[in-house]
Amino acid sequence: MITRRNFIINTSLAATAVLASPSFAFTMKKKEIGLQLYTLREELPKDVKVVLEKVAKAGFTTVETYGYSIKDQFWGLTPKELKKILDDNGLKAVSGHYNLGSYLYDGNTTELIAAIEAAKVLKSEFLTVPWVDEPFRKNIDDYKKIAFRINEAAKLCKEAGLKLAYHNHDFEFQKHDGVTGYEILLKETDKDLVYFELDLYWVIYSGNDPLRLFAENPGRFKMWHVKDADKTNQKLNTEVGSGTIDFKPFFKEAKQSGMVHFFVEQENNYASNSIESIKTSCDFIAKNLI
Template sequence: MKRRTVIKNTIFGVGGLSLLSSFKAIEEMVHPFGKTNIGVQLFTIPGLVDQDLRGTLKTLNDIGYTEVEFFGPYPFSAEVAIKQWEEMKGMLQLKNNAFYGYTAKETSQLLKEHNLMAPSMHTDIVSLRTNLGPLLEGLAPINPKYVVIPALLDSNERKDAGDYRKLADEFNRFGEQMNKYGMKFVYHNHGYEHATYNGETGLDILLKNTDADYVQFELDIFWMKAAGAEPVQYLKRYPGRFKLLHIKDAAAEFRFSGDGGTPDQWMEGFPKMADPGDGIFDIKKIIAEGSKSGVDHFFLERDLAPNPMETLNNSFKNLNAMF
């Protein structure tokens, strides 16, 4: 029995309700934002999961993480998406796609063995458009609540406000289909959606024209700041719409060289990233606002961390002290 449980049972045994109130007050001081699950987006450590998914999940649990977020492609992704990933996979010196030699059902069992959950999973827009049913069926054994698009690579789909309204309609349709599986569609900001059209950003258009019953958002604080926007302001402006947060810090200020819409611009930012709490961002303030705004899942995501184990341990220590 855990020490905290023993203490609570002892308090109830002696009828010390006033002592229990004191215990709760102390707990609130230690964890001012409530008990929060800290997770890892696996793109932080792609080499580790590629080499040994089971061992990596054990390591995450041993450190204290309680959630993971997978990235695709998956065996049931669209064939074109799998082929497009091959070039990137070679650059990253990865051998496997998710689930790294396991089936979705086997992966679900691995997660249970290591007391981990996967509340969200990243996929691609092509698979949603051309292979939605098989994709959702394939993901179902993992039991995710959110299916996330991390970026829209085709700039022709996001040229103006009208394009963003069309995307919002499409996102609503995705969400309606996902609802049948107990899932919601999620869009993850990547920078380009902060371009302004008649005083309104693309991200604002998406937020205002999607149905919160079907569509939610994942806020990546690094990419938002790289576009010159402020995470705290967005969390305040749209309470209840950002259910997931990607947390990474910056060693120095970074702004996109262009509109933030191409992989080469994102890769320029990778060397400027830092473990949460070790950089220039006020991570604790962003987490506090996120908790107030309705964020349910907080993921470490330092893209392609150069020292994976160091980042995992250091980030958990820093983040755990902030919650």
């Protein structure tokens, strides 16, 4: 009988197992654990260097940025300055949440172009749309307009060597004449240009099943937000592994999802403090999910 230890040592057997089992292939390749830096939004602007050092020490190897603006850039740092701090700590900003200004609503590309330039300096893979303001998502036509703008932005991203992704909350799953906004976005965007960052917490909070989305739209969910729900109040977050969401079934279907990056996110309800919380989540994922 081959023990686990001998199995790992025997590289030829390991290679065979990778080819035979998609879920095991994912585990072998997936060594990175990412953090959405919005989790640390209270601490980060005060001292980016110190906070990113703590992120690396907590076990993370990738991050997703947020908060870029033409005026303040990244908390007062240029993309080049931020890139150096990331490099010094062995971190890669593989994705970023960028507020595109009014682009999604009126087509003004000023902030979109600035975001693309910033993402290029950081050597990111994805530029991610994080949010749609409430007045611009009231009906089917609104979502079709958003989908059109996203398609156009994705073309600009591709020309710059980037991929464009869309991050959901729960409002996209509200129905408009029997169809959800998310269904419109999936249908109306170019599957070869536009990808999705699935926030698992918000999908479940809205009453939907990520596994069903994976099955119906294989390969489109290139990134996830891994965010747990508090056991006593589902509106609040908690450390991954401490709440109500069982993430194991999702990670087993990572290949079907198309997932290449995932990010821990916790917006509130930290057990002790945010740094301790992200370490707790990172440790749980490393031991139980990948």
